[in-house]
Amino acid sequence: MPKQRVLITGAAGFLGSHLCDKFIQEDFHVIAMDNLITGDLKNIEHLFHLEQFEFYHHDVTKFVHVPGNLDYILHFASPASPIDYLKIPIQTLKVGSLGTHNLLGLAKEKKARILIASTSEVYGDPLVHPQNESYYGNVSTIGPRGVYDEAKRFQESITMAYHRFHGLETRIVRIFNTYGPRMRLNDGRVIPAFIGQALRGEDLTVFGDGSQTRSFCYVSDQIEGIYRLLLSDYVYPVNIGNPHEISIKDFAEEIIKLTGTKQKVIYKELPQDDPMQRQPDISCAKKILGWEPQVNRAEGMKITYDFFKGLSQDELTKKEHKDFAKHIRK
Numbered sequence: 001m002p003k004q005r006v007l008i009t010g011a012a013g014f015l016g017s018h019l020c021d022k023f024i025q026e027d028f029h030v031i032a033m034d035n036l037i038t039g040d041l042k043n044i045e046h047l048f049h050l051e052q053f054e055f056y057h058h059d060v061t062k063f064v065h066v067p068g069n070l071d072y073i074l075h076f077a078s079p080a081s082p083i084d085y086l087k088i089p090i091q092t093l094k095v096g097s098l099g100t101h102n103l104l105g106l107a108k109e110k111k112a113r114i115l116i117a118s119t120s121e122v123y124g125d126p127l128v129h130p131q132n133e134s135y136y137g138n139v140s141t142i143g144p145r146g147v148y149d150e151a152k153r154f155q156e157s158i159t160m161a162y163h164r165f166h167g168l169e170t171r172i173v174r175i176f177n178t179y180g181p182r183m184r185l186n187d188g189r190v191i192p193a194f195i196g197q198a199l200r201g202e203d204l205t206v207f208g209d210g211s212q213t214r215s216f217c218y219v220s221d222q223i224e225g226i227y228r229l230l231l232s233d234y235v236y237p238v239n240i241g242n243p244h245e246i247s248i249k250d251f252a253e254e255i256i257k258l259t260g261t262k263q264k265v266i267y268k269e270l271p272q273d274d275p276m277q278r279q280p281d282i283s284c285a286k287k288i289l290g291w292e293p294q295v296n297r298a299e300g301m302k303i304t305y306d307f308f309k310g311l312s313q314d315e316l317t318k319k320e321h322k323d324f325a326k327h328i329r330k
Contacts, residue, residue, distance in 0.1 A: 003029040003052060005069060007112075009060050009103065010076035012039030014182050015117070015175070018223050019074060020044055024053060026227075031066055034077065035059040037091065038084050043182050060099035061091075070110040072230060075103045076117045078151070082271070083188030089147040096151025097158075104162045104170075113169035115230045116159045118237060120176040121149045125275040130245075132281035133174065133237050144272055156237060163235055171229050176241025176280045180219030180300065181307035190214060191301075194252060195308050198259040208270030210249025215279045217242035218300035221293040228289040241280035242293040254297075258305055 006023050010016040011032030016039065023030050024047060032044060033056045047053040058064065060077050078095045079085040085092040100116065107114040123131045124139030139149045156172055163170040183189070185196040197204050217240070225240035246254075252265045285291045 003027060004071040005029045005031060006072040006074065007031045007033060007066055007070055007106075008074045008076065009033045009099070010039060010078060010117075011055070012036060012041055012043050013076065013080070014043070014180075014184070015080075015178065015219070015222065015226075016076045017043035017182055018180070018219050019076065019226065020047060020053070022223050022227055024050065028052070028072075030054075031056065031070075033058050033060065033064075037088065038079050038081075038184075038187075040184075060102055061094045062102075064102045064106050066106065066110075070106070070112040073103055073107050073110075073112050073114040074117070074226075074230065075100060075114065075155075078117070079148070080119070081184075081187035081189050082145070082148075083186070085148040086144055092147045093151050096148075096155050100155045100158055104158065104168065107170075108162065108166055108168055113171065113230070114159075115171040115173060115226065116155050117226075118152045118156050118172050118174045119148075120174055120239070120241065120278055120280065121145070121275075122153050122156065122174065123275075123278075124149060126277055129277050130243060130279035130281040131239070133239055133284055145274075160235075170235055171232070172235075172237040173226050173229050174237050174239045174280075175222065175226075176217055176239065177214050177278065178217045178219055178222040178241070180304055182219075183304070185308060185311075190248065190251070191216065191304065192308070194255040195259070195305055198255055198261050198263060199308060201261070201263070203263045203266045204252045204255060206248055206252055206265050206267050207274065208248075209267065210252065210265070211247055212270075212274065212276045213245045213247050213278060214251070215242050215245045216297055216300070217293055218295035218297075218303075221295055225285060225289065225291045228291050229285075232289055234288045238284050238288065239280040239282055240285055240291070241282065242297075243280055243282055244293075244297065245277075245279040246297075254301070258301055
């Protein structure tokens with residue numbers, strides 16, 4: 001019996017690469033796609049030798065064609081860190097709108113089920129705590145973070161429109177802060193920023209007074225939740241994240257203790273529209289998917305820190321991997 005085929009966009013990124021691993025382990029034929037603006041082929045180089053894996057170097061904001069049948073599509077192509085989406089705001093909006101439209105059209109053509117990667121950022125700076133899926137959010141459309149927040153909100157809207165109008169099988173995951181190996185040290189998110197500063201012997205930078213909160217989910221838990229949602233019958237958005245909340249100030253102290261460094265915490269002005277609270281209500285995921293996180297933060301952070309500590313000096317900065325060009329389909 002032929003293997004089921006899945007297309008994963010953003011496949012060379014942090015979550016995309018772990019999804020490739022998951023679907024290979026589940027005996028799928030994986031078609032990976034990435035334009036490599038923020039992704040890195042090093043994340044998936046270990047899969048190139050497999051017959052059940054192929055890679056397309058392609059920008060999904062342009063017409064997407066994949067030969068043969070497709071059973072599933074997972075759309076994870078998008079800048080996901082503030083540094084990235086503030087640097088390339090137009091591309092961020094385009095991948096959330098044009099890219100999503102192209103992939104929904106492909107799913108319709110192939111009669112494939114499609115899962116869209118949304119984000120907790122659709123809740124903005126929330127007035128409801130913890131955030132559940134029925135909360136509409138508190139988002140500034142014209143603020144600097146709006147390019148990412150609104151791209152994801154549009155993604156959800158057009159996905160539901162395709163589901164209702166075309167009867168397309170769709171799934172929407174709202175991803176809360178996730179961490180683990182293969183994150184980029186220079187991507188501006190809390191965990192790699194803190195660990196990067198610790199490894200360089202710098203003081204840890206906290207924005208605002210550090211009272212803002214985040215909830216961190218280890219990558220293996222996130223991937224399992226996504227996988228279960230894809231295979232479920234539930235079409236509405238589902239929060240996938242770890243509900244254990246911690247203030248940024250307290251988390252900085254945890255990092256100093258974990259790394260055994262002697263840095264101090266310094267404080268800088270809070271960026272515009274930075275959310276003050278972030279904690280998922282995962283009642284829906286528990287009920288619909290039978291899912292909840294299994295990896296506690298102490299365990300997950302040790303694995304993550306060991307990963308970053310093991311990087312060479314060259315690997316601490318993003319590099320092109322031109323030697324993989326022969327594996328890439330233009």
